[in-house]
Amino acid sequence: GENVEQHPSTLSVQEGDSAVIKCTYSDSASNYFPWYKQELGKRPQLIIDIRSNVGEKKDQRIAVTLNKTAKHFSLHITETQPEDSAVYFCAAMVGSSNTGKLIFGQGTTLQVKP
Amino acid sequence: NAGVTQTPKFRVLKTGQSMTLLCAQDMNHEYMYWYRQDPGMGLRLIHYSVGEGTTAKGEVPDGYNVSRLKKQNFLLGLESAAPSQTSVYFCASSYQNTYGYTFGSGTRLTVV
Numbered sequence: 001g002e003n004v005e006q007h008p009s010t011l012s013v014q015e016g017d018s019a020v021i022k023c024t025y026s027d028s029a030s031n032y033f034p035w036y037k038q039e040l041g042k043r044p045q046l047i048i049d050i051r052s053n054v055g056e057k058k059d060q061r062i063a064v065t066l067n068k069t070a071k072h073f074s075l076h077i078t079e080t081q082p083e084d085s086a087v088y089f090c091a092a093m094v095g096s097s098n099t100g101k102l103i104f105g106q107g108t109t110l111q112v113k114p
Numbered sequence: 115n116a117g118v119t120q121t122p123k124f125r126v127l128k129t130g131q132s133m134t135l136l137c138a139q140d141m142n143h144e145y146m147y148w149y150r151q152d153p154g155m156g157l158r159l160i161h162y163s164v165g166e167g168t169t170a171k172g173e174v175p176d177g178y179n180v181s182r183l184k185k186q187n188f189l190l191g192l193e194s195a196a197p198s199q200t201s202v203y204f205c206a207s208s209y210q211n212t213y214g215y216t217f218g219s220g221t222r223l224t225v226v
Binding site: 001004006009031032034042043044045046049051089093098099100101102103104105106107 | 159213
Protein backbone atom coordinates (compact mmCIF):
# COMPACT_ATOMS: atom_id res chain seq x y z
CA GLY A 1 0.00 0.00 0.00
CA GLU A 2 0.90 3.66 0.01
CA ASN A 3 3.63 4.71 2.41
CA VAL A 4 5.41 7.88 3.52
CA GLU A 5 8.77 7.72 5.28
CA GLN A 6 9.98 10.75 7.23
CA HIS A 7 13.48 11.53 8.57
CA PRO A 8 14.85 12.36 11.00
CA SER A 9 12.55 11.44 13.88
CA THR A 10 14.17 14.08 16.09
CA LEU A 11 16.14 17.19 15.20
CA SER A 12 17.85 19.65 17.50
CA VAL A 13 19.26 22.94 16.22
CA GLN A 14 20.52 26.19 17.65
CA GLU A 15 18.37 29.26 17.27
CA GLY A 16 19.15 30.94 13.96
CA ASP A 17 20.31 27.75 12.25
CA SER A 18 18.42 26.02 9.45
CA ALA A 19 16.43 22.80 9.79
CA VAL A 20 15.65 20.30 7.04
CA ILE A 21 13.15 17.44 7.22
CA LYS A 22 12.91 14.89 4.42
CA CYS A 23 10.12 12.59 3.25
CA THR A 24 9.81 9.91 0.62
CA TYR A 25 6.57 8.50 -0.75
CA SER A 26 5.65 5.35 -2.61
CA ASP A 27 2.58 6.28 -4.68
CA SER A 28 3.81 7.68 -7.98
CA ALA A 29 0.32 9.09 -8.62
CA SER A 30 0.47 11.35 -5.53
CA ASN A 31 0.11 14.98 -6.54
CA TYR A 32 -0.38 16.97 -3.34
CA PHE A 33 2.06 17.21 -0.42
CA PRO A 34 1.16 19.22 2.70
CA TRP A 35 3.20 19.82 5.82
CA TYR A 36 1.67 20.15 9.28
CA LYS A 37 3.02 21.58 12.51
CA GLN A 38 1.74 20.24 15.80
CA GLU A 39 2.56 21.95 19.06
CA LEU A 40 2.35 19.97 22.27
CA GLY A 41 -1.24 19.10 23.10
CA LYS A 42 -2.60 20.93 20.07
CA ARG A 43 -4.09 19.98 16.73
CA PRO A 44 -1.96 19.65 13.56
CA GLN A 45 -2.02 22.86 11.52
CA LEU A 46 -1.18 23.24 7.86
CA ILE A 47 1.92 25.37 7.38
CA ILE A 48 2.75 24.90 3.71
CA ASP A 49 1.86 22.63 0.82
CA ILE A 50 3.05 21.89 -2.69
CA ARG A 51 1.48 20.35 -5.75
CA SER A 52 3.19 18.10 -8.26
CA ASN A 53 3.37 20.73 -10.99
CA VAL A 54 5.67 22.88 -8.84
CA GLY A 55 9.24 22.11 -7.77
CA GLU A 56 9.58 24.59 -4.94
CA LYS A 57 7.40 26.85 -2.84
CA LYS A 58 8.42 29.41 -0.24
CA ASP A 59 6.56 31.27 2.49
CA GLN A 60 8.78 33.60 4.52
CA ARG A 61 11.17 31.34 6.50
CA ILE A 62 9.60 28.10 5.32
CA ALA A 63 10.15 26.39 1.98
CA VAL A 64 9.23 23.04 0.51
CA THR A 65 10.94 21.29 -2.41
CA LEU A 66 9.60 18.39 -4.45
CA ASN A 67 11.45 15.90 -6.62
CA LYS A 68 8.79 13.80 -8.37
CA THR A 69 11.31 11.62 -10.17
CA ALA A 70 12.91 10.53 -6.91
CA LYS A 71 9.58 10.66 -5.05
CA HIS A 72 10.83 12.79 -2.22
CA PHE A 73 10.05 16.19 -0.77
CA SER A 74 11.61 18.28 1.96
CA LEU A 75 10.76 21.04 4.40
CA HIS A 76 13.33 23.77 4.98
CA ILE A 77 13.08 26.20 7.88
CA THR A 78 15.61 29.03 7.93
CA GLU A 79 16.57 31.32 10.83
CA THR A 80 14.90 29.00 13.31
CA GLN A 81 13.28 30.44 16.42
CA PRO A 82 12.28 28.77 19.72
CA GLU A 83 8.61 29.00 18.67
CA ASP A 84 9.42 26.69 15.74
CA SER A 85 9.84 23.87 18.29
CA ALA A 86 7.08 21.34 17.54
CA VAL A 87 6.37 18.07 15.78
CA TYR A 88 6.26 18.34 12.00
CA PHE A 89 4.40 15.90 9.77
CA CYS A 90 4.69 15.48 6.05
CA ALA A 91 1.88 13.88 4.07
CA ALA A 92 1.13 12.70 0.56
CA MET A 93 -2.31 12.53 -0.98
CA VAL A 94 -3.27 9.13 -2.37
CA GLY A 95 -3.26 9.81 -6.07
CA SER A 96 -5.16 6.84 -7.41
CA SER A 97 -8.56 7.90 -6.09
CA ASN A 98 -10.70 10.99 -5.58
CA THR A 99 -11.00 10.52 -1.85
CA GLY A 100 -8.57 13.18 -0.66
CA LYS A 101 -6.92 10.66 1.64
CA LEU A 102 -3.61 11.74 3.12
CA ILE A 103 -0.90 9.31 4.20
CA PHE A 104 1.25 10.84 6.93
CA GLY A 105 4.88 10.38 7.82
CA GLN A 106 5.85 9.36 11.33
CA GLY A 107 6.68 12.90 12.41
CA THR A 108 9.84 14.86 13.30
CA THR A 109 10.27 16.47 16.71
CA LEU A 110 12.14 19.72 16.18
CA GLN A 111 13.80 21.38 19.14
CA VAL A 112 15.23 24.86 18.70
CA LYS A 113 17.64 25.75 21.48
CA PRO A 114 17.84 29.44 22.42
CA ASN B 115 -17.36 30.00 12.44
CA ALA B 116 -16.16 27.27 14.82
CA GLY B 117 -14.32 25.17 12.19
CA VAL B 118 -14.08 21.53 13.25
CA THR B 119 -15.36 20.67 16.72
CA GLN B 120 -14.78 17.35 18.46
CA THR B 121 -16.57 16.07 21.54
CA PRO B 122 -15.65 14.87 24.07
CA LYS B 123 -12.10 16.12 24.61
CA PHE B 124 -11.17 13.43 27.12
CA ARG B 125 -12.67 10.07 28.02
CA VAL B 126 -11.73 7.02 30.05
CA LEU B 127 -13.44 3.76 29.16
CA LYS B 128 -13.35 0.32 30.64
CA THR B 129 -12.56 -2.60 28.36
CA GLY B 130 -15.71 -3.72 26.60
CA GLN B 131 -17.59 -0.44 26.94
CA SER B 132 -18.87 1.44 23.92
CA MET B 133 -18.82 5.10 23.02
CA THR B 134 -19.30 7.54 20.16
CA LEU B 135 -17.01 10.41 19.23
CA LEU B 136 -18.67 13.32 17.49
CA CYS B 137 -17.10 15.53 14.86
CA ALA B 138 -18.96 18.58 13.61
CA GLN B 139 -17.85 21.10 10.98
CA ASP B 140 -19.54 24.31 9.91
CA MET B 141 -17.50 24.97 6.76
CA ASN B 142 -19.74 23.03 4.36
CA HIS B 143 -16.90 20.60 3.65
CA GLU B 144 -17.68 17.47 1.66
CA TYR B 145 -14.79 15.34 2.86
CA MET B 146 -14.31 14.19 6.44
CA TYR B 147 -11.77 11.88 8.06
CA TRP B 148 -11.01 10.15 11.33
CA TYR B 149 -7.36 9.57 12.27
CA ARG B 150 -5.72 8.15 15.33
CA GLN B 151 -2.37 9.39 16.58
CA ASP B 152 0.01 7.18 18.51
CA PRO B 153 3.59 8.00 19.57
CA GLY B 154 6.09 7.42 16.77
CA MET B 155 3.43 6.32 14.29
CA GLY B 156 2.16 9.58 12.90
CA LEU B 157 -1.51 9.85 11.99
CA ARG B 158 -3.26 6.77 10.67
CA LEU B 159 -6.56 6.89 8.82
CA ILE B 160 -9.41 4.94 10.42
CA HIS B 161 -12.42 5.79 8.23
CA TYR B 162 -13.39 8.57 5.90
CA SER B 163 -16.35 10.02 4.04
CA VAL B 164 -16.51 11.76 0.67
CA GLY B 165 -20.01 13.11 1.21
CA GLU B 166 -23.23 12.84 3.16
CA GLY B 167 -24.38 9.24 3.43
CA THR B 168 -21.03 7.75 2.36
CA THR B 169 -18.30 6.09 4.42
CA ALA B 170 -15.25 3.98 3.63
CA LYS B 171 -12.45 2.17 5.44
CA GLY B 172 -8.98 3.59 5.90
CA GLU B 173 -5.73 1.96 7.03
CA VAL B 174 -6.83 0.82 10.51
CA PRO B 175 -10.64 0.35 10.54
CA ASP B 176 -10.94 -2.74 12.74
CA GLY B 177 -12.94 -2.17 15.93
CA TYR B 178 -14.48 1.09 14.68
CA ASN B 179 -17.64 2.08 12.84
CA VAL B 180 -18.69 5.43 11.41
CA SER B 181 -21.76 7.23 10.15
CA ARG B 182 -22.34 10.41 8.16
CA LEU B 183 -26.08 10.97 8.21
CA LYS B 184 -25.69 14.75 7.93
CA LYS B 185 -23.06 16.57 5.90
CA GLN B 186 -21.78 18.51 8.90
CA ASN B 187 -21.39 15.55 11.27
CA PHE B 188 -19.13 12.50 11.21
CA LEU B 189 -19.46 10.02 14.07
CA LEU B 190 -16.88 7.45 15.14
CA GLY B 191 -18.09 4.53 17.22
CA LEU B 192 -16.27 1.99 19.32
CA GLU B 193 -18.56 -0.98 19.94
CA SER B 194 -16.37 -2.84 22.46
CA ALA B 195 -13.36 -0.82 23.54
CA ALA B 196 -9.96 -2.49 23.89
CA PRO B 197 -6.75 -1.16 25.50
CA SER B 198 -5.18 -1.08 22.01
CA GLN B 199 -7.63 1.70 21.16
CA THR B 200 -6.05 4.02 23.70
CA SER B 201 -5.01 6.93 21.51
CA VAL B 202 -5.64 10.51 20.51
CA TYR B 203 -8.33 10.73 17.85
CA PHE B 204 -8.43 13.57 15.36
CA CYS B 205 -11.22 14.44 13.01
CA ALA B 206 -10.44 16.46 9.88
CA SER B 207 -12.38 17.92 6.99
CA SER B 208 -11.56 19.40 3.60
CA TYR B 209 -13.45 21.35 0.97
CA GLN B 210 -12.27 19.33 -1.99
CA ASN B 211 -10.27 16.18 -2.46
CA THR B 212 -7.17 18.14 -3.47
CA TYR B 213 -6.97 20.47 -0.51
CA GLY B 214 -5.35 20.24 2.91
CA TYR B 215 -7.27 19.40 6.02
CA THR B 216 -8.67 21.40 8.89
CA PHE B 217 -8.28 19.36 12.05
CA GLY B 218 -10.38 19.28 15.18
CA SER B 219 -8.76 19.68 18.60
CA GLY B 220 -8.67 15.94 19.27
CA THR B 221 -10.12 13.45 21.74
CA ARG B 222 -7.80 11.74 24.17
CA LEU B 223 -9.22 8.29 24.87
CA THR B 224 -7.89 5.89 27.48
CA VAL B 225 -9.18 2.33 27.69
CA VAL B 226 -8.39 0.53 30.94
